[in-house]
Amino acid sequence: MGNHDGGRDVKLSCRNVWKIYGDNSDSFFMDQGGKVDDLQGHVNKILQSDHIVANADVSFDVYAGEIFVIMGLSGSGKSTIVRCLSRLVEPTAGDIILDGENLLEKSADELIEIRRHKMGMVFQSFGLMPHLNVIDNIAFPLKLQGIEKVERYSQAERVIELVGLQGRESNFPNELSGGQQQRVGIARSLAVEPDIWLLDEPFSALDPLIRKKMQDEFLRIQSKLQKSIVFITHDFQEALRLADRMAIMRDGMIVQIGRPVDLILNPVDDYVKEFTTDVPWESVLCASDVCQETSGSLKGLGRVSADTQIDSLLGYLAKNKNGVAVEAEDGSVLGIATATGVLKALANGSSVPPAKVKVTK
């Protein structure tokens, strides 16, 4: 694998990808490649000629084993970009690099091979075959590869266990609840043991309680399998829960990419900030985000690791005025987190207008 970044392998890379809908969509990119100097100007030019810009100059990398979440409201182009990654939608310009090879240069046959072995996808409304029962649905990709029935059933059985659908093998999709159907969808996408796992709003069609449960399941499965994941959602809270890194999209463009906490602490514009205002900061911020460097003595101070969530520290800080020392993985002390520090950080993120405080003499 050729691409390295900070020591981590880049699994999938999306470079300057455009998707234009319209009669002459190709005409805007004569010299191939989606790099343009004046992005907004180019977009305006395309819009003026009655074309629809679904994705404009989208670039990001997905590292091996990480959960990369793309978050955006409806119409922001997030579903199109995930389909460009799998070439369900053919990008108008740009490159999709999977394991160092350009996916867009693959022939139809090669693409089928890649989908059969390297990619798995989960859909918002499940996309199950109505005419197949649970086990046949899950074994369907294997059947397409021409694998014998006994072999594919035993493979399917493994993923059925993984998603906890044992005993449901002979049921048909219409007999399952939404949550169960999506388990089938997840199992099917995992049956071929793909490297890259694409999930297009997999939990959006589910009830909030089920959604929460499925998110936990998803994290559990990922902790076992360590896939490289592109996860699409319109739910910021969901993105926060799941993402290692996330991108926010608007009008087909990426607004900001980073760790959830980066987005919260340093939103690039008001659009991103609006999402972050309702976030319960105390559950997003870690000890390392609120600690202040100190040259003073650390004697008598408790110690916590850098990724401790603030809300779990509140009780301790309320009792210990001097705060707590925050240490990095290697044991070195990053600084001290105090109740005041936490309050300051929370005050920064608060969207509530400050109360009028009367000053008495």
Next chain:
Amino acid sequence: MKLKVDRGFFSWLFIILSTLVLIFLQDHLKWLSTYPKELIIPFDHWLNLGMGFLITYFGWFFMGVSWLLEWPIDGVRFVLQSLPWSVVSFLICVFAFIAAGWRLTVFALISCMYMVFIGYWSESMNTLSLVAISVPLAVLIGFGFGVWAFHSQAAKRIIIPMLDIFQTVPAFAYLLLILMLFGFGTVVGLIASILYSFPPMARNVLVGLGRVPAEVIESGLMSGATNRQLFWQVRIPSTKRQLLLGVNQTTMASLSMVIIASIIGGTADIGWEVLSQIRKAQFGESLLAGLVIALMAILIDRATYGFAKNSSTYQPRSSMASWRYSLIAIAGAAIFFLLSRFIPALDMWPRELEINPARGMNEGLEYIIINYRAAIETIKTMAFFFIMLPAKIGLQGSVSPFTWGFELQTWHSFSYAIVLTGVSIWCGTRFNMQLGFMILLFAIFFFIGLTKMPWPAIMIIYTYIAWRLGGLTLAIGTFFGLCFLVVSGIWPEAMLSLYLCGIAVILSFLFGSGLGIWAAHNSTVSAILRPINDTLQTMPLFVILIPFVMIFKIGEFTALLAIIAYAIVPAIRYTEHGLRNLPEGVIEAAKMMGCSKQQLLWTVKIPLALPVMMLGLNQTIMYGIAMLVIAALVGTNGLEQIVYIGLSDGNFGLGLIAGIGLAIIAMTADRMTQAWSYKRQKDLDLQID
């Protein structure tokens, strides 16, 4: 005064005024009332010439196809005829059970028994064998066209109108073509039935393939399906229900065409039996034979529909079940076969044991007719004098001391004009402008009479309405369609068809909508109407004629009643469906605002259900025209009669021209009502399935 004087108003005004001017002028300019004979283009003659050419040079080809097709027909016919009735009946019952369970099995048993006891077994089997050959062929052809149209936009643009033509040009018009090309015999029925019955399959395939959810396709692709795998393992299985619905419709169309095609004779099937009994005026017999067709139609419909319905409820089921059924079928058939060797009555039902209630029925009918003659005659003359005649030749022609009891005088006409102008102005200002103008136009029509209207006036009005409803393309198409009617010289007959069908459609729609509204608010009414509608809809058209001919003899009034009986069904159905499936939230909101029941119906429910009701009107028109063609048998005077005469006189060109004329009327009406409905749907943001 809310009247909006805009472009729409002036164009309507222009239409009304030009109509009046044309009516006034037609007394002075002869060519306005009748299109000059010497300008008629002899399309029919050309068609006959072309036909002669085709037969002379390519006749051998069609004869070869005909010879090939004879084989499977004879084969199936031989099998069905030589197997004992008990064996065939048993197999039919097993089939019914697999398709739809016990209730249909009992129905199948009763139907088979009826066919046997009444003595029409062999005729029924002849009909069945034709259907059995035509359905698989039609399904295959329809599937092929459907898939082709799905994959190629260019092909679709040609295939869709082709399907329209096969479904709207009356079969009588091309039966002769088939007869001339393929020769006399059962093959004619087979080919006619294939031509008529493959379009529904093609349409369902096209719709079904298009309706597979995008995510199912995408998940198939992401599973690594090749194009072929995607088609056969994803698209086709997930659209199975729609495909089976297509098979259902194709089978019903095939049966009805096999029955209709028996008009050319020589088939010894049940359709021929009905026809010849009607011709001999033996109504009891014809009704008994007609009942066989009805039973067959219902049985086949419910069975094929049963398969379609089952296909969408997937259940865990072992493959043992289908084995068990085949085993039962084979074993049972063998047992009945053996039994029939010892008990001859199980093989061939003895003639002397047949039941024949026909004579009793005939006597009963005679009794009714004799005793209620006065009432029957009154109904007939009332309808004729006060509705049919005025619509045909106008009040100006039909009001006389003999009919209405007084002479039409100038002051009558004046008061008629004033009153109706008043009504239309009131409606135009109170409700909406279009309604006002429509009423005015209608009043003019009713006074002058459809057949007495100058043809340019009707062309202008019809094209204008097409333009308002469907835009420029539809208007141009309509205009050229009407031009064809004029220059081919069949305009007067076309107006006669329009008059009869028009009255039938209006009455069907009024009564049908009324019943539909009632049924939508009253479950008992709905429960009573449903089986009646089902039966009427599955019944082959011939059979519907029978009871009306029995009581009212032949004539236009009988035709009218028969058309209404058939065309009222979609009006009822769609109205009820539309009213029962309104968005819940809107109804609740209206109730919470304090709508009374009447207000709720007229100001909320009906406006919202109107697009669906318009689709019902569309179907009412289509059903009406279909029945109109058959009604030619009981004596009408329009295009349908020319089609029929063309068939019986062997004048292919004439029949086809008239058939195309009917198809033009049907297709323009179809496009207009659909366009209207979709426009309303879009305005109201409704989703109609």
